[in-house]
Amino acid sequence: MTTPPRHLKHPLRPDGPDHGATAWIGRITADLDALERGSQRRTLTSMAPLTGGRIHIDGNDYLNLSSNNYLGLAETLEPLQATDAQFFGATAARLISGNHPSFSVLERTLADLKGTESSLVFSCGYLANLGIITAVAGRGDAVFSDRLNHASIVDGIRLSGAGHHRYRHNDMGHLEALLRKTRVSGTRFIITESLFSMDGDMAPLPEIAELKERYGAVLVVDEAHSGGVYGAAGAGLVNELGLTGEVDIQMGTFSKAYGSYGAYAAAKKCVIDHLVNRSRSFIYTTGLPPILNAANIQALRLARTADDRRQRVHANADLFRSGLTAAGLDIGNSCSYIVPWITSDSQLTVAVSSKLRDARLAALPIRPPTVPPAASRIRFSITAAHDPAELREAVSVIAAVAAECGAAAPAPERGLLI
Numbered sequence: 001m002t003t004p005p006r007h008l009k010h011p012l013r014p015d016g017p018d019h020g021a022t023a024w025i026g027r028i029t030a031d032l033d034a035l036e037r038g039s040q041r042r043t044l045t046s047m048a049p050l051t052g053g054r055i056h057i058d059g060n061d062y063l064n065l066s067s068n069n070y071l072g073l074a075e076t077l078e079p080l081q082a083t084d085a086q087f088f089g090a091t092a093a094r095l096i097s098g099n100h101p102s103f104s105v106l107e108r109t110l111a112d113l114k115g116t117e118s119s120l121v122f123s124c125g126y127l128a129n130l131g132i133i134t135a136v137a138g139r140g141d142a143v144f145s146d147r148l149n150h151a152s153i154v155d156g157i158r159l160s161g162a163g164h165h166r167y168r169h170n171d172m173g174h175l176e177a178l179l180r181k182t183r184v185s186g187t188r189f190i191i192t193e194s195l196f197s198m199d200g201d202m203a204p205l206p207e208i209a210e211l212k213e214r215y216g217a218v219l220v221v222d223e224a225h226s227g228g229v230y231g232a233a234g235a236g237l238v239n240e241l242g243l244t245g246e247v248d249i250q251m252g253t254f255s256k257a258y259g260s261y262g263a264y265a266a267a268k269k270c271v272i273d274h275l276v277n278r279s280r281s282f283i284y285t286t287g288l289p290p291i292l293n294a295a296n297i298q299a300l301r302l303a304r305t306a307d308d309r310r311q312r313v314h315a316n317a318d319l320f321r322s323g324l325t326a327a328g329l330d331i332g333n334s335c336s337y338i339v340p341w342i343t344s345d346s347q348l349t350v351a352v353s354s355k356l357r358d359a360r361l362a363a364l365p366i367r368p369p370t371v372p373p374a375a376s377r378i379r380f381s382i383t384a385a386h387d388p389a390e391l392r393e394a395v396s397v398i399a400a401v402a403a404e405c406g407a408a409a410p411a412p413e414r415g416l417l418i
């Protein structure tokens, strides 16, 4: 007797395709219902960014406190002159016939900015992390990763097959203990964000670089949220801290402070050559549209001389953080333009966000699994495009909403990410 096909053995699909699809829809619906009950169901709302740090939602204008356009550059990138870089499609993968000349201009500009021999453009930051990590790490290797690292880093490590060792957020004692006790036949990697996307605090990069040296590890730093704002000409936190020589791969994205789209890895030439040959999210996809390369070259050029914008975003963020702190809100260890108000409870976070929306403030709730359980928050992000007077007014509204919801007292010690 032949063995029945595997799918027929599935308990939810015993009677053919219709029955299987019905059961599958049932499972999906149950999952959505569970998300709804836990105030974790997400929906898409149509939103159009406006100038001055504002946004248009459902017929109304709001102060946009949820954008990563930290320097306000998205508002200033101009429609391009008619050039051959204006193609909307690269028309093929870069290793086939899609390697438009604008890629080499962008990659040279980036490598010069980052102080590396070479660089490589990816379609977006998520794919860059996936492609970098899976290309450099594999079975027998061990990746030591901050527990609050972005999902794209977590997914890259999982897909790589390397050992995944998560250290408590910014806890150098824990990182060192893991480095010391983990037996590794291959290479040790340490991966961290430089500025954490949901907490707005910084990794202790000098200490991490020191541990990298001591334990002979490779260091990869995700500069998604610090690129463009920190460092000389916006080269990032690694540059600002004088650690360019210690970091083996600097990853970053154009989708935050550069106000555009696309991402990159910057490293030694042999590392970039390796990525070109081994990074599946680079090889098996169409190149970024040349028109975006032109926009990214323009964004790098604007950011290079944007010291006034950098000063403004820091001044606006200082004002906002001190306002929330004075109102008794828990903003964790934020020291930047990413300012979480940690409300802990998902339901409360959704209610608070809705009250802020009623007051014309767009400040979206962030819930698990994006953040750890019991660490739901409103993630405010402040930009150079905001007017300080509007931010002061926003702080008063937020303080009033916090008082109304009984959410002004600092939250108790929070648990760690699963």
Ligand SMILES: Cc1ncc(COP(=O)(O)O)c(C=O)c1O
Binding pocket: 124, 125, 126, 127, 129, 150, 152, 193, 197, 222, 224, 225, 253, 254, 255, 262, 263
């Ligand atoms: C730390 C970090 N890395 C990578 C990414 C992914 O970047 P992108 O939006 O370009 O895909 C993000 C963005 O959400 C991020 O916060």
